[in-house]
Amino acid sequence: MNVGMISSRYATAMLGFATQQKLENEFYERAKLVCVHFDAQPKLMQVLESPVVDLATKKQLLLLAAGSKKNASFDKFVQMVIDNKREKYFRTIMLKYIDFYRDRLNIYSGKLITATAIDAKLEKKLISVIENRKEGTLELRKEVNPDLIGGFILEVDNTRWDASIKRQLQAIKNELNF
Amino acid sequence: MSDTIKVSEVSEMLRMQLDGIDTSVQFDEVGTVLQISDGVARIYGLNKAEANELLEFEDGMKAIVMNLEEDNVGAVLLGPSSHVKEGFTVKRTNRVASIMVSESLLGRVINPMGEAIDGKGVIAGEMLEMPLERKAPGVIFRQPVNEPLQTGLKSVDAMIPIGRGQRELIIGDRQTGKTSIAIDAIINQRSNYEAGKPVYCIYVAIGQKGSTVASIVNKLEEHGAMPYTVIVAANASDPAALQYYAPFAGAAIGEYFRDTGRHALVVYDDLSKQAVAYREVSLILRRPSGREAYPGDIFYLHSRLLERAAKINAQQEVAEKMNDLPECLKGKVKGGGSLTALPVIETQAGDVSAYIPTNVISITDGQIFLDTDLFNQGNRPAINVGISVSRVGGNAQIKPMKKVAGTLKMDQAQFRELEAFTKFGGDMDPVTAMTIDKGQKNTRLLVQALHEPMPVEKQVAVLYCGTKGLLKEVPLTKVHEFEVKFLEMLELKHKEDVLDVLKSGVINDEVSEIIEKVAAQIVQGL
Numbered sequence: 001m002n003v004g005m006i007s008s009r010y011a012t013a014m015l016g017f018a019t020q021q022k023l024e025n026e027f028y029e030r031a032k033l034v035c036v037h038f039d040a041q042p043k044l045m046q047v048l049e050s051p052v053v054d055l056a057t058k059k060q061l062l063l064l065a066a067g068s069k070k071n072a073s074f075d076k077f078v079q080m081v082i083d084n085k086r087e088k089y090f091r092t093i094m095l096k097y098i099d100f101y102r103d104r105l106n107i108y109s110g111k112l113i114t115a116t117a118i119d120a121k122l123e124k125k126l127i128s129v130i131e132n133r134k135e136g137t138l139e140l141r142k143e144v145n146p147d148l149i150g151g152f153i154l155e156v157d158n159t160r161w162d163a164s165i166k167r168q169l170q171a172i173k174n175e176l177n178f
Numbered sequence: 179m180s181d182t183i184k185v186s187e188v189s190e191m192l193r194m195q196l197d198g199i200d201t202s203v204q205f206d207e208v209g210t211v212l213q214i215s216d217g218v219a220r221i222y223g224l225n226k227a228e229a230n231e232l233l234e235f236e237d238g239m240k241a242i243v244m245n246l247e248e249d250n251v252g253a254v255l256l257g258p259s260s261h262v263k264e265g266f267t268v269k270r271t272n273r274v275a276s277i278m279v280s281e282s283l284l285g286r287v288i289n290p291m292g293e294a295i296d297g298k299g300v301i302a303g304e305m306l307e308m309p310l311e312r313k314a315p316g317v318i319f320r321q322p323v324n325e326p327l328q329t330g331l332k333s334v335d336a337m338i339p340i341g342r343g344q345r346e347l348i349i350g351d352r353q354t355g356k357t358s359i360a361i362d363a364i365i366n367q368r369s370n371y372e373a374g375k376p377v378y379c380i381y382v383a384i385g386q387k388g389s390t391v392a393s394i395v396n397k398l399e400e401h402g403a404m405p406y407t408v409i410v411a412a413n414a415s416d417p418a419a420l421q422y423y424a425p426f427a428g429a430a431i432g433e434y435f436r437d438t439g440r441h442a443l444v445v446y447d448d449l450s451k452q453a454v455a456y457r458e459v460s461l462i463l464r465r466p467s468g469r470e471a472y473p474g475d476i477f478y479l480h481s482r483l484l485e486r487a488a489k490i491n492a493q494q495e496v497a498e499k500m501n502d503l504p505e506c507l508k509g510k511v512k513g514g515g516s517l518t519a520l521p522v523i524e525t526q527a528g529d530v531s532a533y534i535p536t537n538v539i540s541i542t543d544g545q546i547f548l549d550t551d552l553f554n555q556g557n558r559p560a561i562n563v564g565i566s567v568s569r570v571g572g573n574a575q576i577k578p579m580k581k582v583a584g585t586l587k588m589d590q591a592q593f594r595e596l597e598a599f600t601k602f603g604g605d606m607d608p609v610t611a612m613t614i615d616k617g618q619k620n621t622r623l624l625v626q627a628l629h630e631p632m633p634v635e636k637q638v639a640v641l642y643c644g645t646k647g648l649l650k651e652v653p654l655t656k657v658h659e660f661e662v663k664f665l666e667m668l669e670l671k672h673k674e675d676v677l678d679v680l681k682s683g684v685i686n687d688e689v690s691e692i693i694e695k696v697a698a699q700i701v702q703g704l
Contacts, residue, residue, distance in 0.1 A: 004247025004248030004249040004250060005247075005248045005249075007248070007249040008248045008249060039264070039265050042263075042264045042265075045213060045264075091212065092212070092222070092249040092250060095222055095249065096249055155208065158207050158208060158209065158223045158224065158225060158226075159205060159206070159207055159208070160205070160206045160207075160208045160267070160269070161204075161205055162204045162205075162206065163204075167204065174238065
């Protein structure tokens, strides 16, 4: 069963509603926050899928995941999802909303992972490389991961540019069947 | 020990290997694991992923795309789910699920991904990448089944003959000898291999115990069948996805031989377990379920697999244009090859009208039905002649066999019916008594020991005695003794004038006369 379209339909409705209320940016920030919480707490998904947990608790959890500040319009949207018993699709609805919002405003997201913290000059240089290739606004997240040993990994939307020492060593290891 | 390892040589080799490794910056299309459950991962972000594409996780574990939805991609894992966590990155490989195939697979035990699991090291040599899923050859690239595939079993070769390119189902309850028929058919191909006209065999073990697979490998090794056999094993402990893909891997290996103008035999043991594995995967992927909770496309699963068994057109120019040829086979295609399939289905309490058995019966070109009662009575192979059939194999039977065993199937079926009636008691007229006596003796003649396939010329000679009533004077208990002595005599004294003539596909009055004379001689001596 293609349940994927459920999330898309809710996300489209959410974007339309948010635009009408001039709250699309606010919703975008909340959607990002919800996704962060879903990533950090995999059990949240289990709770939403559980038939034992009552709907009021589920709603409370979703609102909490969307930030402590209250927003009547967002509350209304969450209530609608809960009423229609589609709470288990909430995460993908948020992900789809983020995609739709970014598409509309030509925003693309990026993630830069380096082995050590990089200075502003190098960061600027990397950003300019991306911006020269792609039109629009870049939203860049930075992460330091010493496991990379050296080099960097740059992710732009669904494309990953892996120039890390870790990957190069892994390629050698795979080739030599270690 | 130290003087056998030349450090410089090893380093040089490593250096050469290192030179060939591409460590430059890599661009990948990646997604994130949203959810992981029982062998299925839901991935967000792989917008351009294709159906059946191979995906790779950070730790090198592979998965295959099965569901393409608007907001996520459902992929089945080819390894343990515990190695993957939510939030992991997955990358596309831009390759559809495939298996590396070559002659070096012969004699090896592999998993459905083509990796050796027999501890004999890595499979080396030039390999061709054959896709697991491939469309079956179209009508114009096929030709009718006209060449026999001898199983070495009297009851099969005489009454339910199998032709090269045919799909013949072996169906029956547990412990009725289904696997044994398939193994005998593989062992019987040894003479072809030794004569330089090999029929390559692929045995696909699905959802079986590791120990069962090991004993099958030993059996084949004991009988010298491994040099022309590949075993593909997805054991009961392997993920459902591997069990689901195992028959496709077997078919891909078979197609390699088929499309390069050679003959191959593939045994799927068994498809009921593959159906169960597919049901498991489908339910986790939340596909709607139908009868017995199987997904709606379970028929298509088996039909597309079994359609790949075919006899390819012998005309080279036609065969070369075969549909959906993998890139690696272009320029290597030869006409006249064949892929014969022997799927196995296990029934529950003899119920052939269950969902999967009826599906596969309708797809295949006939079935060999094995009966628990016959098995327990000592009639082995326990083939129920009444409901076993071969729809196309008759055309492929050699002439002498056709002539000798033409009426055997019907006679045996009639005998079974009469036998049932006589159980009520009462007097019997001489004609009925004779039919029953002949039937009982023929039944005895058809009994065959495990893993002792018989060459077709000997089968014809023995069955000639049975169908012509030459065993009239032989007591029922001495039928086996007669058979042994009769074959010994033919082997010793009439190899050239009887056995070789029958083998060449000829039966004439001269041969019949000698057989009758030898039989009479043996009967007198008993």
